[in-house]
Amino acid sequence: MHIAILYNRDHEQLEDDPGREARADVTRVASALAEALAQEGTRVDPVAVEGSRLEFVDVLARLRPDLVINLCESVAADSRAETVVPCLLDMLGLPYTGSSALTLGLALHKDKAKELLRARGVPTPGFARVDRLEDLEGLELPFPLIVKPAREDASMGITRDSVVHDPAALRQAVALVLKTFHQPAIVEQFIPGREIYVPLLGNTPRQALPLTEIRFGRLFDDRPNIVTYSGKWETGSPEYTNTPSAPCLLEDATLEARLVKTAMEAFSALDGQDYGRVDLRVTPEGMPYVIDINPNCDLHPEAGFAKAALSAGMDYRALARKLVEVALERTHGHPTPRRKGSGVARLPDPSNRNVLHGGKGLRGRTRRSRAAAE
Template structure:
């Protein structure tokens, strides 16, 4: 098959930033946290080549439409989180829709909804899926968050990779909340969402498949004991990108999670419901946390899960897939098989099937 890998590189994000702001100086690493590293892009392309596919990389920039149109791939493997705006993750899928090209993963609507934490939670709430209580702030003049149970966490409404989620994001009272809300509104130039902070155990579930065939891979538990003293128990920006490095990895994942069968089943069941309700296709990673009663709550859905190739780097989807017996290339192969099956393309990759 001819497969185009659509990505948004860190380099591309930096170029876009310079062009838009008309300045050379760039902000710190956090600003570009969502971008794909060259290492990941190359690993995906090399994996496809080794599998015998033709592979071509396409940056999700202004030329993407032209390139996709000229290349006419059989399938677009979409890992692109896009360059600008709150609908950036929908960009490549929109181009594929226009060009009538099959692509992996969710459609533009689902990607747009899942990037917006407020809309995601509204939909989950409609279907009575547990998710932390929340309030959205468009300015810091609005009433403080009295109806929420403290502590609360203040997050930008449409970011990923824990951008804007640091140790200062969790606060114990409305006065502190007001000041962090003001700070985040200014810094991230978007509304902020304030949620009751759940202090129970945290899990993330990698799922893949469609319809009746959706499967959960082994659950990953986030181990907060590994965090430095004084850190709030959460998988913050610091925990993902500062305190963790390939040469000194933070042992923050336990996979499979050491939980009993009942909790395992409850987590998988709520994750699958959220997957169906949000209209996820092919694959997704879903973040879940237990509330005071031990009930699994959905924090958010990641329909474009990170797939860092190096097992020494913490990356939940590949970690969970490895635990189920899938190498990196098995994982990519299975994703392609799942997408091909959905769109009616034949693809004979015999990756083992893990059943939860």
């Protein structure tokens, strides 16, 4: 089998990048997966996405791998370009792991994702999208509130000051997001309680891996219990050491079933595929609220998804193989790797793939565009 691992290598592209640590983590995930999948009979080619010229398209068109593991979370250090990658893979007719451009786009546009959840009856905190400070006038959401960028993930833009208790602090937090990230802010009701993550694996059927929970340490005795960007990425910081993830211990089986059901419904609402994680805030009364949906979530060996798989008896090598199997089964209808060569039967690609029939149209169109511009 021939596997290409596609990942963004753009963490050094911007001099002032508020998400540099999160982007650098993707390169480590690519290395870990390449090592886990490298075995007899399997060829693994890491392919980096660098800059904005999209040279990786020609690389993949030349390699023609059996499967692309899509780890790309940004292009040219812009998370909003994440959706470009699966579109191009579809146009090349290459099967890939993880969710489609539609799902990634919905998850990245938090206000649209929350509107969809609300329409489906999936509980999510009340919210408002704020494009400019004037939009705060007449806002009717009860304090406390939490403010975050509307087009980012991985806790980008979340600090200890993101939870606000009065209009002045709200205005200051929104102004910081608008200035720093050049995108709308999401103002959301802050739900006090536990923060529990539900990792999901597979399609038909889809299973929930063992739940994990953030253990907030003594640092948070007098401050809101939230995972900030520092707490997620800056190892050695007080916030990092006081927000470890651990297995979620729930004595109430009914509550656990409710959490899993809510996560499954949220992931399905966005048409998630293969794997992902749904983040919940759970009130002391046991009411879950979806605060984030993470398709194509972090697959680092030390991240929560891999730890949950390990708790289920699946080591990292087994998890990597399972991700490949799940994607191939969804794409081709069976998990068995297809042999190459003349005379080998091949299942037809789904109707939404091979838009440009093998990528020739894409390269030809690119050359014509350049010629026309000269």
